[in-house]
Amino acid sequence: MTTALLxxxxxxxxxxxxxxxxxxxxxxxVTEALTAERFALLLREEAPxxxxxAVLRAHPQIYMDIxxxxxxxxxxxxxxxxxxxxxxxLDAAFRALGGALRAVDMVLGGQAQNAFAAVRPPGHHAExxxxxxxxxxxxxxxxxxxxxxxxxxxxxxxxxxxxxHGNGTQDVLWDEPRxxxxxxxxxxxxxxxxxxxxxxxxxxxxNVPLPPHSDGARVRAExxxxxxxxxxxxxxxxxxxxAGFDAHIADPLAQLHLREADFAWITERxxxxxxxxxxxxxxxxxxxxxxxDALAASAAAHVGVLMxxxx
Numbered sequence: 001m002t003t004a005l006l007x008x009x010x011x012x013x014x015x016x017x018x019x020x021x022x023x024x025x026x027x028x029x030v031t032e033a034l035t036a037e038r039f040a041l042l043l044r045e046e047a048p049x050x051x052x053x054a055v056l057r058a059h060p061q062i063y064m065d066i067x068x069x070x071x072x073x074x075x076x077x078x079x080x081x082x083x084x085x086x087x088x089x090l091d092a093a094f095r096a097l098g099g100a101l102r103a104v105d106m107v108l109g110g111q112a113q114n115a116f117a118a119v120r121p122p123g124h125h126a127e128x129x130x131x132x133x134x135x136x137x138x139x140x141x142x143x144x145x146x147x148x149x150x151x152x153x154x155x156x157x158x159x160x161x162x163x164x165h166g167n168g169t170q171d172v173l174w175d176e177p178r179x180x181x182x183x184x185x186x187x188x189x190x191x192x193x194x195x196x197x198x199x200x201x202x203x204x205x206x207n208v209p210l211p212p213h214s215d216g217a218r219v220r221a222e223x224x225x226x227x228x229x230x231x232x233x234x235x236x237x238x239x240x241x242x243a244g245f246d247a248h249i250a251d252p253l254a255q256l257h258l259r260e261a262d263f264a265w266i267t268e269r270x271x272x273x274x275x276x277x278x279x280x281x282x283x284x285x286x287x288x289x290x291x292x293d294a295l296a297a298s299a300a301a302h303v304g305v306l307m308x309x310x311x
Contacts, residue, residue, distance in 0.1 A: 001110075011119045039307070047099030094137075096285075107238070107281045112310065114280065116285075119139075120286065123138050159241050164190060174205065228269055263298045264304070271306070
């Protein structure tokens with residue numbers, strides 16, 4: 001068994017205006033970091049294009065029609081103050097989703113023990129009927145529904161450790177009793193959702209807000225006391241990760257104080273949950289992270305642990 005890496009050059013063809021934090025260089029930094037010799041044993045595949053039917057697991061057809069109509073022939077178009085599309089954006093989003101779904105297939109099919117989808121645009125802010133927060137498709141929520149319906153699993157857990165609350169994933173999975181959504185995130189911080197009182201229609205949501213300037217010790221304590229016991233009690237058949245690295249101390253968009261070692265620790269503990277309940281089966285998909293050096297180093301630390309545990 002091994003760790004699969006799914007990515008595609010099309011994901012860099014999604015363009016944003018100059019100075020926008022969610023830029024193609026993010027993915028370039030991650031993929032370059034993963035060319036180091038210690039990552040030579042990664043099972044590398046190009047992310048396929050997802051089909052339109054996959055998107056309908058989370059978004060209505062009218063949403064897709066509106067989104068397609070907004071794609072410009074040249075330049076960029078603003079869907080809101082933060083979210084932009086360019087001529088290559090739709091293919092990038094279909095590649096990002098395709099990478100996550102192919103990773104699920106590979107892990108559940110026994111071709112890999114775990115997988116990392118190095119893709120963009122991110123997805124965890126895209127709600128059922130609204131693109132927002134740099135996100136077009138609710139990628140990880142769709143992957144969860146795909147694993148449940150296409151692969152016939154009984155329980156899938158999504159763990160989101162991006163510094164921003166995954167409001168879109170929560171929205172899509174809110175009324176899905178077979179899915180548990182767990183999020184650690186800074187509060188207060190955009191999108192200003194993710195209170196502990198938001199529990200899902202079936203008590204299937206756990207939000208763990210963190211105050212600004214929380215460090216690794218605080219985050220580890222919250223994982224030990226709240227996150228890991230809840231995941232353990234749910235006993236998922238598959239664990240999906242929304243792997244955002246913008247809780248890093250160097251990130252410009254938030255004020256948490258994590259470092260690479262903290263992301264490695266989080267990954268280790270989540271691998272423990274996967275080993276206990278899923279036969280080690282885990283799929284991670286890139287979300288945020290906007291300081292290029294911190295993003296590259298944190299993603300490398302994360303994938304390094306996946307490889308050690310997937311060997």
